[in-house]
Amino acid sequence: MKIRGVWAHNFHQELSQFDHCLHRFPVISFDTEFPGFLRDTPRDALEDQRYEDVKFNVESLKLLQLGFTLSDAHGNIGGTWEFHLSGFNEKSDPHVVASISLLKRNGLDFARLGQFGISVAEFVFGFLRVLRIHRGLHDLTWVCFHGLYDLAYLLKLLTQKPLPDSVVMFAKALGVVFGTIYDVKFMARYCRGFFGGEIGLARVAKLLDVERSGEAHQAGSDSLLTAAVFSKMNATFRSVAGMSQGCLYGISPTIVRYWQPAPVILRRPCFPVAAPHVYSARLIHSPILPTYVHM
Known part of the structure; x- marks a missing residue:
């Protein structure tokens, strides 16, 4: 399967292909x-601390790559x-020096990224x-693996x-902007032989006899x-x-599509939380939606 590299010079052409493909392949x-x-968040950190670290890291750092693979409900791939x-x-x-070194070893060219990459404003628009x-036109389904940081970015x-x-308002915002979300790492906890979900993407792929195309730690290949x-x-x-829809590995609030009447905090949590919290409602604006949505 070809992974289509998108840079400033071919952004509009490839985005047009992405748009066309999305009509038939609405699983992203x-x-x-x-x-x-x-x-670095300790494994035994409380949920509030974990989310504080996510927020700090994401707001302090810049995104480098985004990979999207489109497929249909039967698993047919439309493109990457x-x-x-x-x-x-x-x-x-x-940045973290070790992380940059890892990305370089796996083929990320930072000089080319700076010279020929897509501007954030152009991509977002x-x-x-x-x-x-x-x-x-239709419902979109978003799929990630251990996607807490991916979704936050x-x-x-x-x-x-x-x-x-x-974290509750974060889950609500995800429901507004994205809607239906699956985290494959969370799904793995319900699969016999997958170590209760304490397993990486490469190991899950091996257990399922799925082969990788491209290099690891490249967004297109990973998607x-x-x-x-x-x-x-x-x-x-x-x-x-069905058991995993709206659940992210690492946080407990369930992500609910914004047009469903039940608020997130009344849904079954994705795993037990230590104590309930009370949060006030507020208006969240999504640029995807034409109006403000009361959360």
Whole structure:
């Protein structure tokens, strides 16, 4: 399967192909690449601390790559696009040296990224235009693997605003902007032989006999592998998707599509939380939607 590299010079042409393909393939598997974690969260951290670290890291760092693979409900692949964003300066922007070194070893060319990458403003304007069209035509399904950070970066990018202040408001914002979401790592906890979900994407792919195309730690290749794993997992474990919709590995609030009447905090949590919290409602604006949506 060819992974289509998208740069400033071919952005509009490839976005047009992406738009055309989305009509037939409305399942969007995605991955992001970013320059590391300034704060490492302990495995036993409470949920509020974990989200504080997510918010700090995402708002402190710049996104480098976005990978999107489109597929249909039967797992047929429509195409994979790898969008390269400009704006990151290794000399002046915050980053983790080890993370940058890893990305370089796996083929990410930072000099080319800076010179030929797509500007964030141009990407956001074009990508949101495509999403507005398709949101009005059919439901979109978003698929990630261990996607807490991927969704946080994408939410920040598309809204061009800081992340919400609490994890509950974050989950609500995801429901407004994206709607239906699956996290394959969360799904793996319900699959026999997958170590309760404590497993990486490469290992899940091996257990399901799914082969990778391209290099690991490249957003296009990771999104394509995520799409293939999601399809194979659904075919092998037929009840898992229904149990996992709206659940992200690492946080407890369920993500509910914005037009459903039940608020997130009244839904079954994705795993037990230590204590309930009370949050006030507020208006969240999504640039994908024509009006403000009361959350």
